[in-house]
Ligand code: ADE
């Protein structure tokens with residue numbers, strides 16, 4: 001058996017970022033929208049750098065208009081993930097894209113997504129839980145609206161609150177109000193940091209937002225004291241090596257710091273981020289890590305146990321994937 005055949009727990013997947021290009025093209029066709037500029041000649045997503053990636057992401061997302069569109073997306077994404085051996089996934093879902101931050105509209109989108117997820121669990125055996133996500137470059141006011149949506153729907157299914165988007169804009173602490181609101185609603189917290197922002201962004205995420213997980217976080221490797229603190233606080237990193245390589249953080253898997261982070265005791269997990277954008281899948285991530293570092297079934301079993309323990313779901317759900 002190849003390591004890529006192992007069951008997998010994925011903690012860092014953007015709902016729209018997992019949309020297959022063919023699915024996005026089909027919706028654009030149905031809605032008579034011209035989004036040809038998001039695609040390259042081969043029909044994949046086309047972008048030059050991180051900031052351009054974010055704008056292509058938003059252009060592709062613009063075809064998703066209704067709760068029904070999100071239900072279709074959810075099924076397509078979960079079918080693909082299940083084919084890659086994923087048994088549990090947490091996806092980032094943004095009220096900004098699902099109803100514009102309005103609580104009543106958000107509840108309609110969420111109901112459609114959850115119904116599709118329940119059906120996919122029956123059909124494909126994959127469990128989905130939602131992490132409501134604000135978008136950093138949309139600013140703190142929009143983040144508060146997203147946090148309110150999260151707080152109003154917190155429970156067994158909406159289990160966390162997080163932030164993605166352009167780490168170059170503002171500071172983590174600008175979003176403390178939104179994160180406090182989510183924490184008070186008993187949601188668990190994660191934020192993108194240490195992807196493009198460097199170690200200081202990870203420091204801010206810990207000090208100003210008090211998150212238990214960090215999206216990426218890999219650039220913490222540049223600051224030894226910070227690494228010691230991440231280990232001491234048992235913060236889990238949602239590491240997405242393939243995404244980091246495509247976006248130019250590291251030239252290849254061999255030079256990616258995931259192994260060094262793991263070796264010094266950081267809790268690392270493996271995810272795809274936005275799989276079709278980065279031409280990856282969970283199978284491929286495992287294969288590449290196996291090739292780069294010789295990780296075997298025991299290594300991946302340990303990574304998955306770490307991921308299952310860091311998952312934001314309730315313990316009953318956790319037991320089903322441990
Ligand atoms: N949104 C989707 N993918 C992202 C990434 N890799 N970093 C920040 N925001 C994102």
Ligand code: ZN
Nearest residue numbers: 014164215273
């Ligand atoms: Zn991400």
